[in-house]
Amino acid sequence: MGLGFIIGVFGVLILSHAAYSTIQYRGLLKIMEEEFSGPPMNVVLELLLGFVFCIWAALTVPGKFLSIHPDSEENRIVSLSANLDFMIFNHRAKAFPLEIDMKLKH
Amino acid sequence: MAGHSDSNSSEKKSSEAMNDVPTFSAENLQNNMKVIYYSRTFMSIIGGVLAGILGFTGFMGFVLYFLVMAITSIGLIAKAKFSVHAYFDSWNRIILDGFMGGLMSFVLFWTFAYDIVHIF
Numbered sequence: 001m002g003l004g005f006i007i008g009v010f011g012v013l014i015l016s017h018a019a020y021s022t023i024q025y026r027g028l029l030k031i032m033e034e035e036f037s038g039p040p041m042n043v044v045l046e047l048l049l050g051f052v053f054c055i056w057a058a059l060t061v062p063g064k065f066l067s068i069h070p071d072s073e074e075n076r077i078v079s080l081s082a083n084l085d086f087m088i089f090n091h092r093a094k095a096f097p098l099e100i101d102m103k104l105k106h
Numbered sequence: 107m108a109g110h111s112d113s114n115s116s117e118k119k120s121s122e123a124m125n126d127v128p129t130f131s132a133e134n135l136q137n138n139m140k141v142i143y144y145s146r147t148f149m150s151i152i153g154g155v156l157a158g159i160l161g162f163t164g165f166m167g168f169v170l171y172f173l174v175m176a177i178t179s180i181g182l183i184a185k186a187k188f189s190v191h192a193y194f195d196s197w198n199r200i201i202l203d204g205f206m207g208g209l210m211s212f213v214l215f216w217t218f219a220y221d222i223v224h225i226f
Binding site (some may be wrong): 008009019038057058063 | 124129131135137138141145148149152155156158159177178181182184186192193194221223224225
């Protein structure tokens with residue numbers, strides 16, 4: 001129920017109002033006994049406005065496109081943990097020989 | 107010398123094979139296609155209502171459908187920030203997919219709106 005959805009509902013309402021105005025216009029033409037050649041100017045403007053609103057809704061409501069590249073920012077599988085800054089390697093265990101070195105010597 | 111050139115060509119081949127294999131996330135592509143179908147269906151319904159209210163009959167209505175679909179395509183490309191290949195594997199996905207299915211709902215809502223506004 002975002003902003004796009006409300007705009008879409010508004011666009012549909014404008015379109016239905018345009019349809020109602022056209023029905024009234026046709027009733028008027030019937031009384032004046034004239035032929036229908038095209039909708040009046042205000043209906044055309046209303047249709048354009050409603051159309052623009054509906055395009056807006058159609059482009060924003062369904063959701064975002066997601067990148068399909070495996071190496072883009074969003075699709076990274078490998079990620080580093082957030083607390084890297086708090087890791088300490090310079091502590092007292094440095095005084096002891098490494099396990100790998102022991103294996104190499106013996 | 108021959109061995110050197112051989113290895114070179116095999117390297118080239120392997121790199122070409124790497125390029126040929128499509129490497130993209132199928133799930134995200136499917137999500138993007140869903141978004142496209144949603145937009146196209148909605149826009150074809152709105153286009154049908156538009157054609158019905160304007161009182162188009164015959165060929166003019168289909169011209170309007172093409173126009174609406176072209177505008178929708180441009181809008182979708184703009185939504186993809188004009189870098190289509192970052193979101194789809196080919197241009198056809200964004201330009202042609204959902205065109206025929208949309209035509210059916212377009213005709214349905216075209217006749218529906220025309221009947222309501224101009225006949226009843």
